[in-house]
Amino acid sequence: DADVTQTPRNRITKTGKRIMLECSQTKGHDRMYWYRQDPGLGLRLIYYSFDVKDINKGEISDGYSVSRQAQAKFSLSLESAIPNQTALYFCATSDSIVQETQYFGPGTRLLVL
């Protein structure tokens, strides 16, 4: 779904570095989410935002922060990356009116050395 994009698609970084993952959407959705995917653990919610002024912690927010710069943009930051943050990160969006379906971005594969 080209309406939800993520940059970068792949990133290698070193322990202790700050890194930002960006998500943009053209679907006009109010709600945006950040998940991480690890083998056998499914998709776990990091942060979510229902609108520009609303930011909420998810299941595994420690070590992460987010910024909702506009309705269309939601960024995830790792303030000081550590190896166990190596994972596949997905951004997703949903409509606040018919909000069940979540539309995922293509994912960012992050490796922390």
Place this chain on the structure above:
Amino acid sequence: GENVEQHPSTLSVQEGDSAVIKCTYSDSASNYFPWYKQELGKRPQLIIDIRSNVGEKKDQRIAVTLNKTAKHFSLHITETQPEDSAVYFCAARIGAGNMLTFGGGTRLMVKP
């Protein structure tokens, strides 16, 4: 919070056979249960969902059943095809404003 367990973690079937993936959830207040399919290297996409006021829902070769008493729901794929090979995730949601909790995923392999 909600906890969703998914079984099996891997499933291998012959083309044409049926496949069943099962999920259990912990919170009886959960009222929405979607299934997402993730093909290799791709993003998860919704394939079917069911709400708590319905016991079964079908869409061509796929169906989902819900047993609220036992707090489990299942995905059924009939006449499997190689393109059904993917990772499937179940999820549960409490209320309209709450978030989805996903199961750990099932890797389905359909052998031609």
